[in-house]
Amino acid sequence: MLRAVTSRALHLLGVVFIVSFVTMIMVDLIPGDPASVVLGEGATSEQLDQLRQQWNLDDPLLLRYVESLADLVRGDLGTSVITNDSVLDTILERLPVTLEIAAIALVIALVVGVPLGIWTASRANTWVDRAGLLATSLMISPPAFLTGLLLAYVFAVRLHLLPVTGWVPISEGLSDNLRSALLPGVALSIYETGVVARVLRSAMISTLSEDYVFAAHARGLSRTYVLLRHALRPSLIPLFTVVGLILARLIGGTIIVEVLFALPGIGNLLITSIQSRDFTLLQGVVVFVALGYVLVNALVDVLYTVIDPRLRNRAAA
Amino acid sequence: MRNTPVAADPVSLTDDAAADDSAPGDTGPLLQVDGLRTGFRSSEGTAWAVDDVSFQLEQGRTLGIVGESGSGKTMLARSIMGLLPRANIECSGQVLFRGLRLDQMQPSELRRIWGTEMSMVFQDPMTSLNPVVRVGRQITEVLRAHRRMTRSAADDAAVELMRSVRIPEPERRAREYPHQLSGGMRQRIGIAIALACGPRLLIADEPTTALDVTVQSQILDLLQQQQSERFMAMILVTHDLGVVAGRADDIAVMYAGQIVEQGPARSVFRTPRMPYTDALLRSIPRVDDPSHTRLAAIAGRPPALLDRPPGCRFAPRCPSAQDRCRQDAPPLVGGVDPGHRYRCWFPLGAEAEQAGPPGNAHDTVSGRVPMPSATT
Numbered sequence: 001m002l003r004a005v006t007s008r009a010l011h012l013l014g015v016v017f018i019v020s021f022v023t024m025i026m027v028d029l030i031p032g033d034p035a036s037v038v039l040g041e042g043a044t045s046e047q048l049d050q051l052r053q054q055w056n057l058d059d060p061l062l063l064r065y066v067e068s069l070a071d072l073v074r075g076d077l078g079t080s081v082i083t084n085d086s087v088l089d090t091i092l093e094r095l096p097v098t099l100e101i102a103a104i105a106l107v108i109a110l111v112v113g114v115p116l117g118i119w120t121a122s123r124a125n126t127w128v129d130r131a132g133l134l135a136t137s138l139m140i141s142p143p144a145f146l147t148g149l150l151l152a153y154v155f156a157v158r159l160h161l162l163p164v165t166g167w168v169p170i171s172e173g174l175s176d177n178l179r180s181a182l183l184p185g186v187a188l189s190i191y192e193t194g195v196v197a198r199v200l201r202s203a204m205i206s207t208l209s210e211d212y213v214f215a216a217h218a219r220g221l222s223r224t225y226v227l228l229r230h231a232l233r234p235s236l237i238p239l240f241t242v243v244g245l246i247l248a249r250l251i252g253g254t255i256i257v258e259v260l261f262a263l264p265g266i267g268n269l270l271i272t273s274i275q276s277r278d279f280t281l282l283q284g285v286v287v288f289v290a291l292g293y294v295l296v297n298a299l300v301d302v303l304y305t306v307i308d309p310r311l312r313n314r315a316a317a
Numbered sequence: 318m319r320n321t322p323v324a325a326d327p328v329s330l331t332d333d334a335a336a337d338d339s340a341p342g343d344t345g346p347l348l349q350v351d352g353l354r355t356g357f358r359s360s361e362g363t364a365w366a367v368d369d370v371s372f373q374l375e376q377g378r379t380l381g382i383v384g385e386s387g388s389g390k391t392m393l394a395r396s397i398m399g400l401l402p403r404a405n406i407e408c409s410g411q412v413l414f415r416g417l418r419l420d421q422m423q424p425s426e427l428r429r430i431w432g433t434e435m436s437m438v439f440q441d442p443m444t445s446l447n448p449v450v451r452v453g454r455q456i457t458e459v460l461r462a463h464r465r466m467t468r469s470a471a472d473d474a475a476v477e478l479m480r481s482v483r484i485p486e487p488e489r490r491a492r493e494y495p496h497q498l499s500g501g502m503r504q505r506i507g508i509a510i511a512l513a514c515g516p517r518l519l520i521a522d523e524p525t526t527a528l529d530v531t532v533q534s535q536i537l538d539l540l541q542q543q544q545s546e547r548f549m550a551m552i553l554v555t556h557d558l559g560v561v562a563g564r565a566d567d568i569a570v571m572y573a574g575q576i577v578e579q580g581p582a583r584s585v586f587r588t589p590r591m592p593y594t595d596a597l598l599r600s601i602p603r604v605d606d607p608s609h610t611r612l613a614a615i616a617g618r619p620p621a622l623l624d625r626p627p628g629c630r631f632a633p634r635c636p637s638a639q640d641r642c643r644q645d646a647p648p649l650v651g652g653v654d655p656g657h658r659y660r661c662w663f664p665l666g667a668e669a670e671q672a673g674p675p676g677n678a679h680d681t682v683s684g685r686v687p688m689p690s691a692t693t
Contacts, residue, residue, distance in 0.1 A: 211444035218400055218439075219459050219510060220431035229458070233449050308449055309494040 008298050012291075019290040020072060020283065024065050027279040033057075037277040038081060055081060068283070077284035082276050087284035091266065097167060098265035100177075101257070102250035104185025109192035109246065114239075116193075117200025121235075122227055124205050132197065139194030148187035148260045155183060165262040184261045188254060192246050199242045203235035210234075236307050244300035248293040345416070346373040347517060347550045348397070353410035353420075355389075355396040357622070363407050364622035366392040368574035370410075372567075376517065379544060379551045381561030381582065383597065384571035387619050390554045393571070394520050397552075398435060399427045414518070433463045435518040436511040438540070441527035442503035446495040452506045453479075453491025459513045478509040482539060501532035505539065512543060519544065520552045525560065537564060559601050562586060567656075570594045573619050573630040576649060580657030590652055590664035593631045629660065637663060 035051040036043060052058055056067070071078055077087035120132035156164040162183050168176040207213065208231050216226045255267030262268075266285060273281040305311045353370045356363040366389045374380050384390045395401050397412055399419050412419040414435065419427065431437075439445035446455060456478055457471035466474065472491070479487035482505040495503055504524065511519055521540055525533040541564055544551045553561055561568060561582070568586070569579040570593065578591040589595045599613040617634040626632055632642040639662065647660045 211439065211441065212447040214400075215437075215439055215445040216447070218398065218431055218437050219462075220428045220433060221458065221462050222428065225458075225462065230447050230450065234447070310448055310496050 008301070012294050012298070015290060015294045016072070016287065017069070020069065020287050021065060023283045023286045024061065024068065027282055028061055030277070030279075032277065034081065034277045034279055072287065077287070078280040080273075080278050080281045082278045082281070087281050090269065090281065091284060091288050094264055094266050094269045096170075097263050098251060098254055098258070098267065100181050101185045101188060101254060101263065101265070102247070104181055105188035105192055105250055106243070106247060108186065108189035109196045110243070112189075113193040113196025114200060116197040117239075118204060118227060118232065120197065121201045121204030121208065121231075122223075124201075124208075129201075132201070136194040136197045139190050140198070142190075143256075144187055144191060145256045145260055147190050148184065148257050151183050151187050152261070165260075167261075167263045180263075184254070184257045184263060187257050187260075188250060192250075195242060195246065196239065200235060200239050203238045204231055207231045207235045233307060237304055240300050240303050240307065244297050247296045251289060251292045251296070347376045347415060348374040349411070349413040350397060351411040351413070353393070353396055353412060354408065355392050355401065356407045358405045358407055359623070361623055365574055366622060367396055370569075370571075370574075370576050372569055372576070372579060374518070374550050374552065374567075376550055377545075377548045378566045379541075379553055379561075379564060381565030381568045382552060382554045382571060383556065383558050383561060383568060385556055385619055388571040389574040390556075390571050391522055394437070394522050394552065394554050398431065398437065398520065399424075400431070400437075429463075432459050432511075432516070433514040434516055435520065436514070436516040438504070438507050438511045438519065438521040438524045440523040442500065442507045443495065443527065445507060446503060448495055451492055451494060452498065452503075455506070456491075456510050456513055459510055463514050474513070475509070478513055479506070482506075482509045482512070482543070484509070499532075500528050501535060504528060504532075504536050508536075508539065508543070512547070515547065516549060518550045518552070520554070522554045523556070524553070526556070533560075557601075558586075558597050570597065573625055574622075575630065575660065577631065577661075578657075578659040579649075580654060580659075584654040584657040588654070588657075588666055590657070590659040590666070591631075591661045592635050592637055592665060594659075595665055596636075629662065639663060 033048070033052075035048045035055070035057065039047055039051060056064055059067075068078065075088070077091070079086055080090060083090075116132060116136070120129045123129050152164055155161045162179055166180060168180045170177045210231075213226060213231050216230045217223075221229075251266070254263075254265060255270060257263075258265045258267035259271060266289065270282070270285045270289075272278070273285060350373065351371050353367055354365055355367040356365040368389070370389075370393055372380065382390050382393065392401075396408060397414075397419070399412070399422060401408070408420060410420065414430070417430075419430070422430075446452065453472065453475050456475040457466075457468070460466045460471040460474055461468070464471075475491055476487045479490060484490050484502060484505050490498065490502070495506070498506065504527075508524075519540070524540065525536050528536060537560060540551065540553070543549070553565055555561055565582045567580065568582045569576045570585070570591065571577065572593050578585060578589065578594045585594065586598070589598055593615075596613070596615045600615065602612055615634055620626060620630055620633070626643065627646070628644045629635070629638070629642040629647050632638040635642065641662050645662070647662045649658050649660050651658045652664065
């Protein structure tokens, strides 16, 4: 078990090194000088030099990388070159928005997708299954901004049920908060629901052909019992893999929906930091999202052993 | 066409573990199968995997069904239970179990019989036990579903069952997963599940094929002992005549979907009439053969489902096939021994009884058959 934890920790560190280095190179390669962007057209060359010195922009890339890494290890993501606020604080301030719509999307995807997957698998190759496949392929086909626009048009513009854009924090009332989070959450959930249903369906269909499922039927156990007790759990492993990817995707990938619905989340923060050439903030956000990705997937690996006892010895070895 | 089932002749069948032939108050056979046919529908017509099979089984007795892979024995076992998918499967004939027409019952009605009145032990306990469910639970779920037991009562009953199939430390083992048990232990669990609700009929489909040779006889002995203790009827399906030798009261040999020879075990083993049975008996390796004796094998393969020969289905592989065998299908008929029936125009050792063509001298293996199990 210790070895498993150590190897995961090393894996995590490796990802952080690589991600932070690549981000730094990418930011450095963006054409134009951050100092002149920040100071604007009328800045004198003395002012520019001073700012460059302050940000160590004239130092070699590798040296700057090592310095920023030292800060990172201390948990310091630096301060924004534009607002001078702590990058970590800015991220943490935006995080709840992203997490809330990600959570809404994931819950919808599981609550709708899992039963749909089980149902279509248990009726494989019938009209139920075919209708399900058609529905899920319609769910995974359009991009999120299209479904988002359609939803906003129908529920906000036409029916006036929900606000078109904007964000109401929880502190200003839960119901208003949920009303502002619902449309973006649903927009994000549609694709993921289709993915969950399809992955679970195909995993269940292969589990249902296992000998032990046949044996369970032959013991006179009811269809539903066999489906939920014997077939569902072994089918969850591929689903968990996908849920890990979904969660990671939702943490970092709500950009389009956040922009569309004007939500002050991580995605919008990323866009602003790019537009304003706020390189410290940009690096901070990217490293933060990458960390979230790795952590979620490590968690999924642990969950595998909860589902399948056969993996426990292997994980410990 | 309806065949008279094998008569249970108490005099010729007293050699085995079965107790008295009929329990007091129980009349008629426990299971009666008449003209059972099961086939796969395909574009080229229905392929009959089980073709006109009839037999009957009394309470407390053991029937050994023997045949090669693809002879239809597993399909037969599943057809009897009604455990086949409805789609693309065609079934006809009668299956009468305790007076119930199983072949006419709905899945929901059958489900009340499966696991309670009749249950099945599967070939490979590694794949027939759910790898992610504790073995104890796989026993208790049957008890809770059929007997409406409480969790704790079912737990106690499961431990008791595990003890009765001789699993050491049943309390601890009940909390383990199948992969933590040995193959033999897993099959004991499979048997415990099958026995949980006290079935009258146990169908064991190749119960030892997936196991180490060293534990095969232990499992067979366990099945036999449970069968006689519980006065169950048992159908022992196997490809190995050695498995049923000394354990079955009656034998049915299957070839290409048909029963080609059936009768009391002693009679079938001593005087096999059908050359196929004879060839199967010869292919059992014997301990007292000199070393490096070449094992007798049956040349060729069983016919494909949709490409069966018009006459006797064994004729293409039969060493003594005549023209008649290739043209006309022989019926299942009786000989001298009561209940012993076979499908053969020129049965072995039958010159004295039946008018066969002159010079039809078969070399029978009568008398050199191992009566006690050959696989111990």
